[in-house]
Amino acid sequence: xxxxxxxxxxxxxxxxxxxxxxxxxxxxxxxxxxxxxxxxxxxxxxxxxxxxxxxxxxxxxxxxxxxxxxxxxxxxxxxxxxxxxxxxxxxxxxxxxxxxxxxxxxxxxxxxxxxxxxxxxxxxxxxxxxxxxxxxxxxxxxxxxxxxxxxxxxxxxxxxxxxxxxxxxxxxxxxxxxxxxxxxxxxxxxxxxxxxxxxxxxxxxxxxxxxxxxxxxxxxxxxxxxxxxxxxxxxxxxxxxxxxxxxxxxxxxxxxxxxxxxxxxxxxxxxxxxxxxxxxxxxxxxxxxxxxxxxxxxxxxxxxxxxxxxxxxxxxxxxxxxxxxxxxxxxxxxxxxxxxxxxxxxxxxxxxxxxxxxxxxxxxxxxxxxxxxxxxxxxxxxxxxxxxxxxxxxxxxxxxxxxxxxxxxxxxxxxxxxxxxxxxxxxxxxxxxxxxxxxxxxxxxxxxxxxxxxxxxxxxxxxxxxxxxxxxxxxxxxxxxxxxxxxxxxx
Numbered sequence: 001x002x003x004x005x006x007x008x009x010x011x012x013x014x015x016x017x018x019x020x021x022x023x024x025x026x027x028x029x030x031x032x033x034x035x036x037x038x039x040x041x042x043x044x045x046x047x048x049x050x051x052x053x054x055x056x057x058x059x060x061x062x063x064x065x066x067x068x069x070x071x072x073x074x075x076x077x078x079x080x081x082x083x084x085x086x087x088x089x090x091x092x093x094x095x096x097x098x099x100x101x102x103x104x105x106x107x108x109x110x111x112x113x114x115x116x117x118x119x120x121x122x123x124x125x126x127x128x129x130x131x132x133x134x135x136x137x138x139x140x141x142x143x144x145x146x147x148x149x150x151x152x153x154x155x156x157x158x159x160x161x162x163x164x165x166x167x168x169x170x171x172x173x174x175x176x177x178x179x180x181x182x183x184x185x186x187x188x189x190x191x192x193x194x195x196x197x198x199x200x201x202x203x204x205x206x207x208x209x210x211x212x213x214x215x216x217x218x219x220x221x222x223x224x225x226x227x228x229x230x231x232x233x234x235x236x237x238x239x240x241x242x243x244x245x246x247x248x249x250x251x252x253x254x255x256x257x258x259x260x261x262x263x264x265x266x267x268x269x270x271x272x273x274x275x276x277x278x279x280x281x282x283x284x285x286x287x288x289x290x291x292x293x294x295x296x297x298x299x300x301x302x303x304x305x306x307x308x309x310x311x312x313x314x315x316x317x318x319x320x321x322x323x324x325x326x327x328x329x330x331x332x333x334x335x336x337x338x339x340x341x342x343x344x345x346x347x348x349x350x351x352x353x354x355x356x357x358x359x360x361x362x363x364x365x366x367x368x369x370x371x372x373x374x375x376x377x378x379x380x381x382x383x384x385x386x387x388x389x390x391x392x393x394x395x396x397x398x399x400x401x402x403x404x405x406x407x408x409x410x411x412x413x414x415x416x417x418x419x420x421x422x423x424x425x426x427x428x429x430x431x432x433x434x435x436x437x438x439x440x441x442x443x444x445x446x447x448x449x450x451x452x453x454x455x456x457x458x459x460x461x462x463x464x465x466x467x468x469x470x471x472x473x474x475x476x477x478x479x480x481x482x483x484x485x486x487x488x489x490x491x
Contacts, residue, residue, distance in 0.1 A: 262390030294346030
């Protein structure tokens with residue numbers, strides 16, 4: 001009886017303990033759920049941070065913080081860790097972010113905020129946590145909401161490991177993550193073209209640019225570009241990507257500037273796409289007319305990634321760049337604070353000044369229809385290193401277009417067409433449009449000959465009118481000068 005009574009007592013005690021533990025766990029889960037729904041994100045992050053710091057004092061673990069940005073500069077280790085950890089799922093992981101862009105085959109997997117992932121490297125256990133803190137950025141002018149305050153998110157990784165392995169982490173583990181992440185990105189990379197998101201550029205720098213897939217089919221094989229110019233560009237690009245150590249040795253930022261100039265329709269945009277496809281570089285398309293001041297421009301440009309092409313199209317038309325020696329003017333508009341303007345010096349400081357060193361392996365492409373309108377300061381070597389004249393269609397360009405659009409390398413009408421193209425001054429875009437008009441080779445080539453003949457007549461008439469206009473203006477000037485001389489004589 002005593003044994004039975006003792007057993008019953010122990011069972012009753014165990015039930016009480018288990019019941020109490022279950023109640024405590026349920027209460028903790030309820031409290032956590034309420035806290036996540038009710039308590040502000042800022043306070044949650046602050047509380048978790050304080051708890052971790054408290055227990056950290058009694059731990060043999062060391063925690064390193066990897067911020068997304070170091071000042072204005074994107075932290076390469078953060079980006080590498082984000083990619084690397086997406087492929088690591090530990091038993092303790094509860095939430096992951098999964099996305100897929102249209103026309104991409106691969107899924108993108110990333111850690112969700114406040115989640116933990118465990119990684120093993122050289123038999124050492126590493127615990128990673130993604131910490132996200134919501135902050136209110138400074139007030140800024142918004143044409144739709146005059147009192148708006150932008151909410152931004154500051155992101156960082158915290159990695160914990162035994163303190164004795166600190167040197168190994170800095171010398172081996174982090175470099176290993178960067179190397180693996182680069183390989184992963186290149187394997188499944190889909191080219192992107194980025195445009196500035198002006199509604200979010202005042203918050204987290206990573207949100208300043210918004211991407212879409214670049215699915216442009218242009219390659220150097222399909223370009224209707226003079227063969228000599230094409231080979232020159234290819235050799236220059238190949239030499240550029242191999243010269244990291246050379247640029248560092250001579251003390252220059254690892255970048256290259258290209259100026260593409262010529263009339264509209266000569267293939268400037270197609271050449272940029274071909275360069276991106278050849279190098280596997282993303283494109284950042286900068287619209288200068290939307291940028292309000294030099295500091296804003298600098299912030300946008302710093303947020304661009306390495307191994308990329310920055311494009312400023314039609315620079316002579318998009319914005320009236322002031323003289324580089326002039327001060328930035330400010331104007332009072334509609335009662336809002338003075339709006340400064342982007343100056344030429346502001347653009348040049350990023351292309352070739354101290355700010356040009358904020359990033360590696362970058363190509364800057366500027367396009368214009370009128371090279372003579374650009375300031376010589378922009379055109380000199382070191383800023384625009386390679387000048388490419390995108391001319392009217394040439395005989396070799398026509399043959400390339402015929403191969404692309406018609407699938408033929410030669411035809412009895414080619415000789416006549418090539419002679420006309422030498423003097424007709426037509427753009428590759430105009431020739432391509434004519435070649436798309438019919439599937440019958442004979443028909444489309446005869447129509448192209450008619451088009452070239454008409455174009456040649458139009459150009460001749462335009463030249464005659466221009467000469468007549470010049471003669472008229474000269475006669476006008478002579479008449480005005482004679483009148484002035486007569487007045488002076490009468491006086």
